[in-house]
Amino acid sequence: MRQTTLKRQISISGMGLHSGIPTTLTLLPSYNGKGIVFRRTDAGNIEIPASPRYVQSTNYATRLARNGVVVETVEHILAALYACGVDNAIIELTGPEVPSVDGSSEPFVTLIEEAGLAELPSPRTTLRIIKPLSILEDDKSIHIYPARGFHITYTIEFNHPLLAFQKHTAHITRSQFTTEIAPARTFGFLRDVEALRKIGLAKGGSLANAIVIAEDRVLNGDLRFENECVRHKILDLIGDFALAGKPIDGHVVVHKGGHHMHTALLQLLFSRKDAYEIVGPVRPDGVFHEVFTPASAALAT
Ligand SMILES: [Zn+2]
Numbered sequence: 001m002r003q004t005t006l007k008r009q010i011s012i013s014g015m016g017l018h019s020g021i022p023t024t025l026t027l028l029p030s031y032n033g034k035g036i037v038f039r040r041t042d043a044g045n046i047e048i049p050a051s052p053r054y055v056q057s058t059n060y061a062t063r064l065a066r067n068g069v070v071v072e073t074v075e076h077i078l079a080a081l082y083a084c085g086v087d088n089a090i091i092e093l094t095g096p097e098v099p100s101v102d103g104s105s106e107p108f109v110t111l112i113e114e115a116g117l118a119e120l121p122s123p124r125t126t127l128r129i130i131k132p133l134s135i136l137e138d139d140k141s142i143h144i145y146p147a148r149g150f151h152i153t154y155t156i157e158f159n160h161p162l163l164a165f166q167k168h169t170a171h172i173t174r175s176q177f178t179t180e181i182a183p184a185r186t187f188g189f190l191r192d193v194e195a196l197r198k199i200g201l202a203k204g205g206s207l208a209n210a211i212v213i214a215e216d217r218v219l220n221g222d223l224r225f226e227n228e229c230v231r232h233k234i235l236d237l238i239g240d241f242a243l244a245g246k247p248i249d250g251h252v253v254v255h256k257g258g259h260h261m262h263t264a265l266l267q268l269l270f271s272r273k274d275a276y277e278i279v280g281p282v283r284p285d286g287v288f289h290e291v292f293t294p295a296s297a298a299l300a301t
Pocket of ligand 1: 236
């Protein structure tokens with residue numbers, strides 16, 4: 001029940017899904033207890049902590065920004081680090097966007113497994129939901145309820161015959177994430193591609209890094225899961241909730257959500273200090289060592 005970092009540094013290269021810019025991502029160990037921090041080596045080594053405070057935009061991807069420098073599409077690498085139990089790491093980027101690789105979190109899980117995990121002296125704490133919170137917007141909703149462990153129930157609906165409705169529930173452990181969620185790729189509709197490119201999005205998108213759904217078929221052929229799209233939404237939610245900076249005890253229930261709803265709930269949560277508590281490591285008898293009040297806990301928000 002101690003915090004972790006990576007044993008060694010390791011790199012991967014690829015193209016940003018939206019920018020189309022080739023970028024190398026390097027994961028480095030971090031020993032300072034500052035959580036997950038992005039560093040733009042091509043922009044004066046400016047560091048942007050993975051925190052709700054730095055969310056700048058949630059339009060088709062989650063973008064962080066600090067002092068005019070951005071990191072785009074942070075969710076797939078953050079989901080992998082969260083689910084693999086990496087509390088502290090530096091994510092160096094040679095460009096503005098995390099490489100999409102194959103559009104899922106699987107390449108990042110492999111990278112973390114190759115680097116290995118090292119324990120740090122400081123104890124790991126958990127953010128435990130103690131009161132439900134909800135956000136409703138038109139026909140969309142997101143709720144979080146008290147629970148042991150991190151659970152997500154997600155439903156999606158689109159005006160499309162191949163993706164009219166999908167629902168999936170996942171209990172996020174490292175092994176469940178690795179086998180059931182991490183391989184799920186990002187997806188989009190062929191009918192939207194031209195419009196997205198006109199507004200500067202999906203420039204690096206291709207059948208190599210996204211499921212592309214035409215009117216009557218999936219252009220990629222076989223899917224990795226029958227309901228791969230809703231599993232990818234769960235992956236995105238994990239990546240966005242990783243901005244909390246701690247493992248979460250709670251059950252998130254989402255209907256027709258996206259990065260905007262995910263980060264809005266996280267920001268609501270941090271404004272409601274009566275809705276959560278920070279709990280310390282569990283003793284062998286199952287009793288928590290310590291319970292901090294949010295006001296006294298050093299939350300990176
Ligand atoms: Zn995604």
